[in-house]
Amino acid sequence: MEYYFKGDGKYLTFPWDKSSDVDSVEKYYDEIEFSDWKHGLSRAPMIKAQHPDFEIFKMGIHGQRGLACADCHMPYRSEGGVKYSDHHIQSPLNNIANTCQVCHRESEETLRNNVYERQKKVYFIRDKAEQMLVKAHIEAKAAWDAGAAEDEMKEVLKLIRHAQWRWDYAAAGHGNAFHAPLETMRMLGTSMEKSQEARLILSRILNKYGIKNPIIYPDISTKAKAQKYIGLDIDKLKAEKLEFVKTILPEWDKKAKERESKYTNKILNN
Numbered sequence: 001m002e003y004y005f006k007g008d009g010k011y012l013t014f015p016w017d018k019s020s021d022v023d024s025v026e027k028y029y030d031e032i033e034f035s036d037w038k039h040g041l042s043r044a045p046m047i048k049a050q051h052p053d054f055e056i057f058k059m060g061i062h063g064q065r066g067l068a069c070a071d072c073h074m075p076y077r078s079e080g081g082v083k084y085s086d087h088h089i090q091s092p093l094n095n096i097a098n099t100c101q102v103c104h105r106e107s108e109e110t111l112r113n114n115v116y117e118r119q120k121k122v123y124f125i126r127d128k129a130e131q132m133l134v135k136a137h138i139e140a141k142a143a144w145d146a147g148a149a150e151d152e153m154k155e156v157l158k159l160i161r162h163a164q165w166r167w168d169y170a171a172a173g174h175g176n177a178f179h180a181p182l183e184t185m186r187m188l189g190t191s192m193e194k195s196q197e198a199r200l201i202l203s204r205i206l207n208k209y210g211i212k213n214p215i216i217y218p219d220i221s222t223k224a225k226a227q228k229y230i231g232l233d234i235d236k237l238k239a240e241k242l243e244f245v246k247t248i249l250p251e252w253d254k255k256a257k258e259r260e261s262k263y264t265n266k267i268l269n270n
Ligand code: HEC
Pocket: 053, 054, 057, 062, 067, 068, 069, 070, 071, 072, 073, 091, 092, 093, 115, 174, 175, 176, 178, 179
């Protein structure tokens, strides 16, 4: 779900003043000149998408036909003649008989393949968009290193901001590839378009500053290599996470149990 914390009061704000498609939210953030962080390589002012599953789902065929998340993610179980939904959120593919086949007559295999086919095609394009974006960031860094000026880079940084935002909006909603493959492909397509535009301007800038050698792109074929390249201290992050798990999480669990017991008592007493 797309949200951020606005102002000193830190009110949780959903950027839905306009609409929740990728272009409108991007426009909204541009107008208020909001950014989550400045990219370490390109120095582009970035925005981070926070699991926009709901927004994208609404743009797919199932969303348009009025389905709810629970139709697929909380299959009904029948026990003692009473139907109740299984509140453990899970992949619908674990229980096709009680999800997809409530509405579709095709075999489990066909329905499963419908999902896999969409995912495979979307992920293929997502990876292409990602590769172009990485190159744009690296070329922007090369341009800065060569002495490019702020005003020359302004348009490039905006294009990179938009390219990554679109890639992120498509990639961060983990269900997008099935929920709305067409919209997801559209976002990835425009991400590629923006990366490509950025790289075209960058090639002119690099040329102007006499960078004639082809840029050596780092080996980021694995997560570990990529993290090393961008200077992420994984050991430090792991230690922090461990500390969090040991100290903060038990507190949260305790509070949640207290809340739940109140809630359960209320239901039982009614
Ligand atoms: C028509 C069925 C259907 C509906 C309705 C639906 N989803 Fe999904 N969703 C799927 C399928 C299929 C997958 C892919 C599952 C897989 O790859 O195993 C998925 C994947 C996901 C994932 C990724 C899970 C993961 O572990 O990667 C999330 C999150 C998700 N859906 C959230 C939602 C939300 C939120 C809604 C409602 C706004 C919703 N879904 C509505 C079918 C549906």
